[in-house]
Amino acid sequence: MNEVLKRGEVPAEHRWHLEDIYPDQAAWDREYAQVRAQIGEIASYQGKLNDAASISACFAKDDELSLLAERLYVYANMRSHEDMADSKYQALSEKAKKLSVEAGEATSYITPEILSLSEETLKGIIADPSLKPTYRRTLEEMLRRKPHTLSKSEESLLAQVGNLSQAPSTIFGMLNNADMKFPKVKNEKGEEIELTHGRYIQFLESRDRGVREAAFKAVYDTYGKWRNTLASTLNANVTKNLFYAHARHYPSALEMSLFGDNIPVSVYDNLISTIHEHLPLMHRYMALRKKLLKVDELHMYDLFAPLVEEFDMDIGYEDAKKTVYDSLKPLGDDYRKVLQEGFDKGWIDVYENEGKRSGAYSWGAYGTHPYVLLNHKDNLNSMFTLAHEMGHALHSHYSDESNEYRDAQYTIFLAEVASTLNEALLMDYLLDKSKDPKEKMYLLTYYADQFRTTVFRQTMFAEFEKIVHAKAESGESLTPEELSAIYYDLNVKYYGTDMVVDKDIAMEWARIPHFYTSFYVYKYATGFSAATSFAKQILSEGQPAVDRYLGFLKSGGNDYSINILKKAGVDMSTPAPIEQALSVFEGLIEQMEQLTEK
Structure with missing residues (x-):
């Protein structure tokens, strides 16, 4: 498929079936309203988390809320990835994102409240036979992290520092992707082409050694001119890591990570x-x-x-599927049965279309089958991506x-x-x-x-x-x-x-x-x-x-x-x-x- 189609022109067999998550927009809207209601309900457990029964009930409600909020978010984002220019699904994605943030804020009291219990009380709750194993593991993990969890006021202060801590990465990203410009480099035909991040690897893969060398030297000469700023930026990131390691009582930044x-x-x-x-x-x-x-x-x-x-190596999508299926024979019949189901039942969005998100990923929400986004080309690399x-x-x-x-x-x-x-x-x-x-x-x-x-x-x-x-x-x-x-x-x-x-x-x-x-x-x-x-x-x-x-x-x-x-x-x-x-x-x-x- 060489022609890039509009989304509506893509054959159904090459599109994922997001209807398996929500059959229509009305179903998404109903679940959205349900999550909004549950955000209010989760607050009712605050101040009561002091025994296995109350913690179990709160965790169950938290899981239900998180699962539904995640499903709404995943669906909205995958819809927006079908055509990034579609404002309807951009808006739906933002709506789902805001809901996830609200859900996170509504449940943020749970861990601090449980950790405010004495270690003896918490260990007693963990030992309670009525506690589900999955909840026991959560409490054990909280207890493991307790030495590195600070007081409420200290945690609040660190949370406020959070935006500042992103500064080194943000500054590097702006400098590297927006402000830094590379010179022009001659390609194999002697044409002067502006060097970019995306074109750099293409130049390095050239069969013309002169092209490779020119691109290589142009890139590092450019970075060399910014060496002091870039060193300061990386230094700031290292300093940030050391600050958090010290504040949270870790022996080193590596151990914290x-x-x-x-x-x-x-x-x-x-x-x-x-x-x-x-x-x-x-x-x-x-x-x-x-x-x-x-x-x-x-x-x-x-x-x-x-x-x-x-x-x-010209490998069409159907051939790629067959080759991948055959190559995974060592994993057994059950694995390949599920793989074939993925191929046949709408798990995969196959080809590029106008406005579609680039690259490839696997994503999904608990309770529904996973999904895979591709931008398949008929070559070896795309078969490996599949x-x-x-x-x-x-x-x-x-x-x-x-x-x-x-x-x-x-x-x-x-x-x-x-x-x-x-x-x-x-x-x-x-x-x-x-x-x-x-x-x-x-x-x-x-x-x-x-x-x-x-x-x-x-x-x-x-x-x-x-x-x-x-x-x-x-x-x-x-x-x-x-x-x-x-x-x-x-x-x-x-x-x-x-x-x-x-x-x-x-x-x-x-x-x-x-x-x-x-x-x-x-x-x-x-x-x-x-x-x-x-x-x-x-x-x-x-x-x-x-x-x-x-x-x-x-x-x-x-x-x-x-x-x-x-x-x-x-x-x-x-x-x-x-x-x-x-x-x-x-x-x-x-x-x-x-x-x-x-």
Whole structure:
């Protein structure tokens, strides 16, 4: 489908069925009125939360209110994503958002009131056999967080500081996306094209090395001119983290960040140390990249250059569905039955249309099936996107089906496991089927670069964040020169002697938005490693590993993330899952080396 249609012209079979949530606008309006009424009712529990019965009744009402408010919000937003220019659904989305805020405000008294009870009283309520397990877990989590929960007046003050705390991220976003302008760069045809964030990667993927180098130098020269402002902005973000860590009595900003998911600091440190031990694999891949590109020196601007000659994989949507279905055979009949239901019964909004939200995602509301938004193109990347988003969707399906509302939401730490596992199984299937050496090399480089960007690069980012915060915590200043030196040295360590680490790359820290969502990027590397470990176990062990994995999908958020993974056979507190993932990476390199020698 090359022509971009208007929303009304999109065939029904290529649209998601949001009618499965609300059959019409009148149904949405009725539920909206119901939530408004319940917002008033929830206040009746205030001042009474001092025993298991009252807390249970309040939690039940809170769950009902939250579930309905979420469903209204999800529906309104997904409708608006069908055509972002449709003012009707923009207004509905805003209406639902305001309702969610009101619901949040109406229930904000619950946690402080429960935590005002003595620890002895709270432990007695937790031990009450009449308390549902899901409510017991909520109270246990409140008790775990109590040492870091401040007095009512202090919490109020921190809440007021909340808007100020967003300033570093907001300033960086405005500077990076609105104020900073890049020069023009000549493309392969010699035409001068203005460099933008969106075009930068396209330039780096050019087969013309001169184009790649010019774009690379233009980007970092521009960031270099703003180095003092950007260093001050990043510094302010680090200072904010240190302030909150100190105010909430955490030993460090890193520990504060990991506390929410109850992730031990050892998991973060273990990732970095295990990657360090296996950096020779990354260096070996760089040596192979240098050989395949046939260059005397491999530079940083060569990292995204295509390694194989033009190879076009034209994959229509129907073929993509069939290939994804076939590739997930190792997960068993039940999994593929649900997958087929998703394909056939209106879970997916397939093609681009005028005004449709860009990108792809999986979303939904508890009590209805999940949904997937795509902007499908007939290529390899879109097929992997389909596999990825359906991984999320089936994770949500199994989680919702197996848990009460309060336990169904899985954490961000777990979120990318199911999606990445589907990609790993799809890649294994394609590599096994492929007989064309050019196609095989294309697939191998596609997969190897995922390891490079998701495991190694994100771990390097995580290490940079750790070093920078540790220096700030010890009272050292983070000057532009200091930030650049730290970042440059990490690149030298990670890429090895076959890479010429251009001095320009020292400024890359200045353009990474994730550094303003501190200590987040490590989850990409751990999620990818956990998924690759699962895939390896499933392909080698068969049914026992499949059963453990389906148990993982069904766990939702009914335990801490690290425990859910451990029960399923992936212990992220040890190096084993990361080492299993890296053994897959080593196998890819070996296959690429063999093809190169032929």
